[in-house]
Amino acid sequence: MERRGTRVTTDVARVVLRRLLPSWRHPARVVVTAFATVIAMGTLLLLLPAAAEPGAQTGFVTALFTATSAVCVTGLVVVDTPSHWSTFGELVILGLIQVGGLGIMTIASLLGLLVARRFGLRLQLTAQTETKALDLGQVRRVVAGVVLISLAFEAVTSVVLAARLGLAYGYDTGQAVYFGVFHAISAFNNAGFALYPDSLMRFTTDAWICLPIIVAVVAGGLGFPVWVEIWRRRRGRKRWSLHAKITLLTTTALLVVGTVAISAAEWNNPETLGGLGIGGKLLAGLTHGVMPRTAGFNSLDIGQMESGALFVNDMLMFIGGGSAGTAGGIKVTTFALLAFVILAEIRGEPTVHVMGRRLTASTQRQALSVALLSVGAVVTGTLLLLTFTPFGLEAVLFEAVSAFGTVGLSTGITANVSTAGELVLTALMFLGRLGPITLASALALRERTRRYELPEERPIVG
Amino acid sequence: MERRGTRVTTDVARVVLRRLLPSWRHPARVVVTAFATVIAMGTLLLLLPAAAEPGAQTGFVTALFTATSAVCVTGLVVVDTPSHWSTFGELVILGLIQVGGLGIMTIASLLGLLVARRFGLRLQLTAQTETKALDLGQVRRVVAGVVLISLAFEAVTSVVLAARLGLAYGYDTGQAVYFGVFHAISAFNNAGFALYPDSLMRFTTDAWICLPIIVAVVAGGLGFPVWVEIWRRRRGRKRWSLHAKITLLTTTALLVVGTVAISAAEWNNPETLGGLGIGGKLLAGLTHGVMPRTAGFNSLDIGQMESGALFVNDMLMFIGGGSAGTAGGIKVTTFALLAFVILAEIRGEPTVHVMGRRLTASTQRQALSVALLSVGAVVTGTLLLLTFTPFGLEAVLFEAVSAFGTVGLSTGITANVSTAGELVLTALMFLGRLGPITLASALALRERTRRYELPEERPIVG
Numbered sequence: 062m063e064r065r066g067t068r069v070t071t072d073v074a075r076v077v078l079r080r081l082l083p084s085w086r087h088p089a090r091v092v093v094t095a096f097a098t099v100i101a102m103g104t105l106l107l108l109l110p111a112a113a114e115p116g117a118q119t120g121f122v123t124a125l126f127t128a129t130s131a132v133c134v135t136g137l138v139v140v141d142t143p144s145h146w147s148t149f150g151e152l153v154i155l156g157l158i159q160v161g162g163l164g165i166m167t168i169a170s171l172l173g174l175l176v177a178r179r180f181g182l183r184l185q186l187t188a189q190t191e192t193k194a195l196d197l198g199q200v201r202r203v204v205a206g207v208v209l210i211s212l213a214f215e216a217v218t219s220v221v222l223a224a225r226l227g228l229a230y231g232y233d234t235g236q237a238v239y240f241g242v243f244h245a246i247s248a249f250n251n252a253g254f255a256l257y258p259d260s261l262m263r264f265t266t267d268a269w270i271c272l273p274i275i276v277a278v279v280a281g282g283l284g285f286p287v288w289v290e291i292w293r294r295r296r297g298r299k300r301w302s303l304h305a306k307i308t309l310l311t312t313t314a315l316l317v318v319g320t321v322a323i324s325a326a327e328w329n330n331p332e333t334l335g336g337l338g339i340g341g342k343l344l345a346g347l348t349h350g351v352m353p354r355t356a357g358f359n360s361l362d363i364g365q366m367e368s369g370a371l372f373v374n375d376m377l378m379f380i381g382g383g384s385a386g387t388a389g390g391i392k393v394t395t396f397a398l399l400a401f402v403i404l405a406e407i408r409g410e411p412t413v414h415v416m417g418r419r420l421t422a423s424t425q426r427q428a429l430s431v432a433l434l435s436v437g438a439v440v441t442g443t444l445l446l447l448t449f450t451p452f453g454l455e456a457v458l459f460e461a462v463s464a465f466g467t468v469g470l471s472t473g474i475t476a477n478v479s480t481a482g483e484l485v486l487t488a489l490m491f492l493g494r495l496g497p498i499t500l501a502s503a504l505a506l507r508e509r510t511r512r513y514e515l516p517e518e519r520p521i522v523g
Numbered sequence: 524m525e526r527r528g529t530r531v532t533t534d535v536a537r538v539v540l541r542r543l544l545p546s547w548r549h550p551a552r553v554v555v556t557a558f559a560t561v562i563a564m565g566t567l568l569l570l571l572p573a574a575a576e577p578g579a580q581t582g583f584v585t586a587l588f589t590a591t592s593a594v595c596v597t598g599l600v601v602v603d604t605p606s607h608w609s610t611f612g613e614l615v616i617l618g619l620i621q622v623g624g625l626g627i628m629t630i631a632s633l634l635g636l637l638v639a640r641r642f643g644l645r646l647q648l649t650a651q652t653e654t655k656a657l658d659l660g661q662v663r664r665v666v667a668g669v670v671l672i673s674l675a676f677e678a679v680t681s682v683v684l685a686a687r688l689g690l691a692y693g694y695d696t697g698q699a700v701y702f703g704v705f706h707a708i709s710a711f712n713n714a715g716f717a718l719y720p721d722s723l724m725r726f727t728t729d730a731w732i733c734l735p736i737i738v739a740v741v742a743g744g745l746g747f748p749v750w751v752e753i754w755r756r757r758r759g760r761k762r763w764s765l766h767a768k769i770t771l772l773t774t775t776a777l778l779v780v781g782t783v784a785i786s787a788a789e790w791n792n793p794e795t796l797g798g799l800g801i802g803g804k805l806l807a808g809l810t811h812g813v814m815p816r817t818a819g820f821n822s823l824d825i826g827q828m829e830s831g832a833l834f835v836n837d838m839l840m841f842i843g844g845g846s847a848g849t850a851g852g853i854k855v856t857t858f859a860l861l862a863f864v865i866l867a868e869i870r871g872e873p874t875v876h877v878m879g880r881r882l883t884a885s886t887q888r889q890a891l892s893v894a895l896l897s898v899g900a901v902v903t904g905t906l907l908l909l910t911f912t913p914f915g916l917e918a919v920l921f922e923a924v925s926a927f928g929t930v931g932l933s934t935g936i937t938a939n940v941s942t943a944g945e946l947v948l949t950a951l952m953f954l955g956r957l958g959p960i961t962l963a964s965a966l967a968l969r970e971r972t973r974r975y976e977l978p979e980e981r982p983i984v985g
């Protein structure tokens with residue numbers, strides 16, 4: 062009922078996959094293993110002397126941190142990208158970003174297809190080999206669609222950026238194309254890696270650079286399922302799914318709120334928006350309304366922002382972007398669904414309704430679990446960073462949320478958090494990218510199914 | 524089934540109450556109105572010239588802030604209690620603390636009794652005049668029990684404190700009794716008001732002062748329903764309710780965690796524990812493990828604590844103490860239930876089980892709503908304080924959580940947050956004391972009951 066179209070379940074393919082992956086019964090473990098493997102390979106490649114500029118040495122933690130940051134499309138860096146890494150090293154990073162971005166989009170889209178009428182995300186993940194197997198055709202269509210949409214956006218963005226860099230800044234053709242492609246891929250994948258030591262701060266008022274990057278960032282952040290629907294509407298499909306409606310509306314709302322809040326907070330700050338003309342203020346305000354969700358480029362100095370603007374950033378970074386896209390955070394749907402649950406509770410309604418649809422108890426519980434486990438991860442990370450570093454709550458919380466939300470913005474402390482701090486951030490990026498639920502499910506070994514019902518009891522709440 | 528004993532529903536009493544209170548159909552509104560009225564009366568009393576020391580002037584916002592802080596048993600102050608307020612003023616504050624403490628214990632216990640097998644807290648609140656009326660006998664028993672237990676703990680604590688102040692510090696009898704009674708009432712009601720400008724910092728290593736206060740604080744924070752069960756066990760009742768079990772276990776766990784974490788963070792800080800002997804370190808560590816939940820006395824200088832200790836404080840203050848007691852925060856049951864919900868989600872279990880009992884979907888939704896509305900209130904308050912004050916996130920977040928959790932600890936900025944900041948803190952104390960759900964229910968005017976079911980749909984979460 063939920064999944065239309067022909068289903069060509071190929072037992073052969075499943076058998077092959079099971080041979081290849083002994084833990085295939087637990088897709089969450091497969092996902093974690095796959096990402097860990099790519100990060101390990103990236104670490105090894107970045108450790109090669111050829112990956113660094115002549116004379117530069119790459120330590121193990123630096124390579125691990127950078128590979129994790131790239132694969133998890135975060136963009137936090139402990140060494141300056143253009144001056145530390147050679148062109149080969151930059152290409153490794155670019156490759157890791159592309160693999161990471163395509164990987165998370167594909168995997169999250171496939172897991173989304175597996176979501177069934179059952180309780181508990183873990184059951185859904187393990188349900189695959191039982192009744193809810195994806196057929197190979199579906200897998201192939203998703204992979205093709207993800208690759209297609211990624212390449213399309215990256216190509217268009219590359220062309221605009223390269224043209225601008227060549228025409229307005231005098232880059233020669235090869236350089237313009239290289240810089241255009243790198244930043245286009247980094248933008249669509251919400252990676253936030255830049256080939257400039259100060260990210261986009263030299264382009265603060267250049268709309269021809271900032272706007273294409275903003276469009277690519279937002280496009281990648283909407284998520285593949287939404288793009289599938291946008292595409293289908295061209296062929297006459299009129300009804301939006303609940304997922305697409307929530308994603309589009311919440312994304313729009315957060316872009317407006319973020320842009321207005323950060324512009325207002327920074328309007329007269331001489332270190333950020335204060336010195337710009339009205340056009341520059343609007344462009345940079347828009348850029349910094351978009352980038353916390355969760356691209357991580359910056360055209361203003363985050364370290365000079367007001368406390369209020371940093372706190373708004375914290376919240377935008379935590380919420381993040383759309384599901385099954387390149388953005389991180391708890392996702393806009395999780396955030397919006399929780400708001401609807403609370404609204405129903407306040408109104409005293411027995412069921413939760415969202416735009417004419419009913420929300421199942423299991424969806425509510427998933428949203429709750431994702432949000433609270435994420436709070437737990439950020440709180441734990443913040444506490445560890447406070448312990449291991451000399452920095453105060455403001456900078457440390459920002460860093461922890463940025464890492465967990467795979468954002469990549471920083472007040473400037475990333476390179477100085479000590480090795481322990483770097484490992485904490487690495488763990489947060491990995492956790493934040495794969496999702497606390499996925500990871501927790503993968504780690505949970507006990508599988509208990511209670512067949513009997515216990516008597517219910519109501520403790521006092523609040 | 525849930526409520527045993529004879530029920531003497533007196534229609535006469537209900538009719539009388541309805542005449543007196545036109546909004547009786549919405550108990551939440553009655554509660555909010557009652558607290559607001561007491562605060563208004565307290566503000567007027569504190570504005571009387573006789574309430575201040577000769578020569579001292581009391582502004583309106585100062586009186587409002589102090590009355591709210593007392594009624595909501597918070598303990599944040601914008602003027603030094605002993606030097607600003609006359610003995611009459613101190614007695615007004617003491618009266619407001621006692622009325623506030625008894626009020627919230629009674630009301631929360633009665634609302635707890637009203638909790639029925641329905642969805643949505645609001646329905647439960649409005650259900651009273653329909654099927655779930657409390658009989659007068661129940662109300663009378665709860666009020667009598669709350670008063671009895673409060674006076675008992677306050678009396679014993681008063682005696683110990685007065686004896687110590689008289690014997691070891693040379694207070695004359697009248698002074699010793701006055702100081703003993705004031706701090707005993709302030710302690711049991713988790714109010715945190717002190718008659719010393721530096722709270723309990725002169726008693727950092729005096730176990731005869733700190734331990735009785737700790738016991739009173741913990742006793743008040745357990746909540747009336749737990750004390751009823753403890754009392755009944757004396758008469759042979761053996762089985763703990765789920766509520767009592769969760770409250771006792773979580774309280775114990777948080778006391779241990781808080782004491783260990785704060786002691787560890789501060790052990791060598793020369794401005795706090797560093798200069799004390801081992802006995803003093805343990806006592807002060809215990810005191811500061813207890814006080815964030817949510818008494819608000821301090822025997823160490825909070826402003827000198829490490830960032831890590833402050834952050835642990837933030838979390839303990841947010842979680843708070845037991846339901847239907849004098850503590851604030853989201854309550855230990857809310858915290859523990861959410862942990863069990865997440866555990867069930869991770870394990871992939873269709874239902875949530877807690878210590879051999881099943882948790883209904885509506886209880887889960889209540890816990891979620893209480894926690895997230897509280898996060899929303901703290902985040903909003905923090906953002907406003909960041910906007911209105913020159914202080915950074917660390918101090919401001921601490922202040923916001925302290926106000927919302929009705930804790931009363933401060934890094935020292937309370938008196939300097941400007942009038943706007945004081946009003947924000949006043950609102951947070953009021954909101955935090957009455958509970959976001961209660962307030963939101965009281966404010967929600969729409970009552971919609973959908974009789975038909977909408978089709979369900981599953982957006983992607985996380």
Ligand SMILES: [K+]
Nearest residue numbers: 135251356468
């Ligand atoms: K990023």
Ligand SMILES: [K+]
Nearest residue numbers: 597713818930
């Ligand atoms: K308090």
